[in-house]
Amino acid sequence: xxxLCNTWFEGGHKFVRWSPQSSSLLRNGKHQLSxxxxxxxxxxxxxxxxxxxxxxxxxxxxxxxxxxxxxxxFDIRSYYQSMDHQILExxxxxxxxxxxxxxxxxxxxxxxxxxxRGKGMVAGGALSPLLGALYLTPLDREMERLKALIGIxxxxxxxxxxxxAPTRHKLRRxxxxxxxxxxxxxxxxxxxxxxxxxxxxxxxxxxxWFEPHTLLKPSRVSLSRFLERARRLQEKGAxxxxxxxxxxxxxxxxxxxxxxxIDKRSHFSQFWNYITRTLNLN
Numbered sequence: 534x535x536x537l538c539n540t541w542f543e544g545g546h547k548f549v550r551w552s553p554q555s556s557s558l559l560r561n562g563k564h565q566l567s568x569x570x571x572x573x574x575x576x577x578x579x580x581x582x583x584x585x586x587x588x589x590x591x592x593x594x595x596x597x598x599x600x601x602x603x604x605x606x607f608d609i610r611s612y613y614q615s616m617d618h619q620i621l622e623x624x625x626x627x628x629x630x631x632x633x634x635x636x637x638x639x640x641x642x643x644x645x646x647x648x649x650r651g652k653g654m655v656a657g658g659a660l661s662p663l664l665g666a667l668y669l670t671p672l673d674r675e676m677e678r679l680k681a682l683i684g685i686x687x688x689x690x691x692x693x694x695x696x697x698a699p700t701r702h703k704l705r706r707x708x709x710x711x712x713x714x715x716x717x718x719x720x721x722x723x724x725x726x727x728x729x730x731x732x733x734x735x736x737x738x739x740x741x742w743f744e745p746h747t748l749l750k751p752s753r754v755s756l757s758r759f760l761e762r763a764r765r766l767q768e769k770g771a772x773x774x775x776x777x778x779x780x781x782x783x784x785x786x787x788x789x790x791x792x793x794x795i796d797k798r799s800h801f802s803q804f805w806n807y808i809t810r811t812l813n814l815n
Contacts, residue, residue, distance in 0.1 A: 560659055606729075675711070
């Protein structure tokens, strides 16, 4: 049913271009898959449509940061590349998806996998966000169980997640349980993109820097990406007007949905001065 036009790698992720007919089929399949998975996907998985998105996750994380003393922040290493097709098929069967969707997903996974590794998924595809949400539902359920049992809190956005706990002991218990689930799913946390400790030390998540009872500001990673995109625009010949427009859009996105939670210094002039100074545009 599906046909590929070409494939390429970008930023460590595999992308594909489907034929027009396949793209149309996948858009239809996306709507059906979303409806069939709706009752199985956790509300704590925020990247799913209707679950709040990035800004809802940021607001929730800040509230938890203000009330819990300990936090663990993790990122799955090479998430899309690590996803096991057999495990994903088992999870889909558990959701009782229709045969049409099951076959469509099987093709969606196998076509960009010519070597039959039985692992990996394309980035940016129509079905990828939903399948990425489904793959970690065992972790979502385990964290919900621990919430009722020992009072931890949890939030996930695709493969980034945070766990909050009132004590160090309870945080360690939650982390052990998380590793057990991740081992069964055959994925690993990134060895560098993580933080475990007291919330008062501060940590980054979804592009923001969190500290208890402190206004939000962009994380170092977020600022680094912001600067790199501006540098690429400059290298492509963008003038000051285009760069200003880019900075304005970035600042609007950075502040939107977070009224009263953003550091007042996070305004256009601060970031414009940062860009012009760093790129020697003065």
